[in-house]
Amino acid sequence: MTLSIKKRYLIPYLFMLSVYLLFLVFALVLDTPGNIWEGLWRIVLSRSILISDYIEIGGIGATLVNAAIVGTFSVAMMLINGIRPNGAIIMALWLSTGFAFFGKNVLNMFPITAGVWLVSKYQKEPFINYALNALLCATLSPVVSELSFMGALRFPLGIIWGVLLGMFTGFIFPTIAASTVSAHSGYCLYNMGFAGGLIATFVISVMKSLGIEPQSASIWNREHTLELSVLMYLVSLALIALGLSCTERETLIRTLRSMLKQPGRLVSDFFFQYKEAIYINMGVLGILSTTIILLFGGTINGPTIGGIFTIIGFGSFGKHPRNVLPLMAGAILCTYFNRWDPTSPANTLAILFSTGLAPIAGQFGWVWGVVAGFLHVNMATHVVAINSGLNLYNNGFAGGLAAMLLVPLILAFRRDRDE
Amino acid sequence: MKFKIEKNVRIISDLIAYCYRMGGGDYHIEMKLNKNVSVFYISVAVPKLTQEDLKSLEETLRAPRQHEMEQNYWAISGDSDGDLELSLVGMMIDDAKIDFTDGVLTIMARREEG
Secondary structure (H helix, E strand, C coil): CCCCHHHHHHHHHHHHHHHHHHHHHHHHHHCCHHHHHHHHHHHHCCCCCCCECHHHHHCHHHHHHHHHHHHHHHHHHHHHCCCCCCHHHHHHHHHHHHHCCCCCCCCCHHHHHHHHHHHHHHCCCCHHHHHHHHHHHHHHHHHHHHHHHCCCCCCCHHHHHHHHHHHHHHHHHHHHHHHHCCCCCCCCCCHHHHHHHHHHHHHHHHHHHCCCCCCCCCECCCCCHHHHHHHHHHHHHHHHHHHHHHCCHHHHHHHHHHHHCCCCCCCCCHHHHHCCHHHHHHHHHHHHHHHHHHHCCCCCCHHHHHHHHHHHHHHHCCCCHHHHHHHHHHHHHHHCCCCCCCCCHHHHHHHHHHHHHHHHHHHHCHHHHHHHHHHHHHHHHHHCCCCCCCCCCHHHHHHHHHHHHHHHHHHHHCCCCCC | CCCHHHHHHHHHHHHHHHHHHCCCEEEEEEEEECCCEEEEEEEEECCCCCHHHHHHHHHHHCCCCCHHHHHHHHHHCCCCCCCCCCHHHHHHCCEEEEEEECCEEEEEEEEECC
16 A cells, blocks of 8 residues: 555654544543643642652543643644654654653643744744754753742742743753764664753752752652553554554565664664554554563553653654664663662663663664663663753663763674774 | 754765775765755765665665754764664755766765755
8 A cells, every 4th residue: 555645744643643532532531520620730830850750640631631732732833834754753752742641741841842942043944953852852841840849939930930941951952962962873862861961960050059959759650550551552553553554565574574674773764764664663662662561560650651652652763672672671680680679660761761772782782782771770770860850851861871881882892893 | 054064074974984885996076065055976986786785775865855853963974883874864965866887886965055
């Protein structure tokens, strides 16, 4: 089956909107409108610092509605600006939706996005050039919420400073993100998280100098694993069904085999290379990551959905089962060696987000993938303290540092090349 | 457009590295730089280039221009430490013409600023 160009470009957006509709249905089945409304207020007024599970803060219904609103705004921003989807845009939409379960909300996303818009005007470049930044800058959303609602500044000073600081971080974010990518040579897929980590470290150092000391949180829901697992499997199966319905059967196996051979290093636009077959990859990754967390005894909640949606999203931009599984194996192994419970929040998230180093397994083989996963968990559980949870994509910061450390060593000492 | 010189140098670097890895020798490189348009010509003897390699090269370099990818990832172009991927070059140029005659690969790539 061959799709017209227009249909091909609309499908990723329409599918996302269908997912948001499913969120709304689930929200209304699992919660009452009154609870949802009150929960949304609690979410918007929360500090949203890492780890703030919105399901625990606002309830399951309000969290799903928040994700649907945040996601719909993101899709609308792409459609209004006439941005054609590619692997990176599809990834960013999924990631952005996932983080609306734990840290990004309808209030704290706007100042940072406005900062990105302002830099495009300042540089006299079209906003389309900054589309990815606009979607992914939410890594610094806690900066806005923390300053607004932590209580260090009186109302409305806290909100004013929170919004201004959010706009400032959004303004500098694209420049920093463009430069950090060369630090890990594209072996860390979460480059925006790496950039966000650096900015958050700068912001926290200034805040602490002024006597403002944010504390990271550990708000973690354990009550809705069954319902949310059903939701994750439904979304994943829908992706596989979409991929199967749009891909030519004769070439499907060959296409998927070819995808599995890709290292996945930045910039691997699977949507351009493999077209609708990516949906099968994304769905398989969704089922795989959800199942691993469940088998491992973990919880499906806001933060883990963020991790699973991130993995699904990167199924269009570098990840596939072959380069993801070694990382998760190494990460799981590490959780049995470190001093925390293997199913603790930090360990569970590190297992999911360790897959940001998938290009290491894809390029250098599964053994290095296991090593990278192991190393990542150690980094992720410690670097959060550096920026006190202000960087939502903390695992991107950890992954970037791990890649900077590991990749030069692998390149220098591997024996399969003379040049 | 910012970093015009840096981006152009990285594009030509990636093209040279690709030909080098394909076993190329005897390089002829030409660049024409105007205010708004940069054109790169590279002509290299690559006797071992297969039809499959050629097809893959054409598909990669004829990818649509993607400004948002360029904005975020241009800094890793020109960094051919491993198995080279030209996908980023394809996203940073507007047009590519490729010819392979008598073992000589000729690539013309055109990039508009802004």
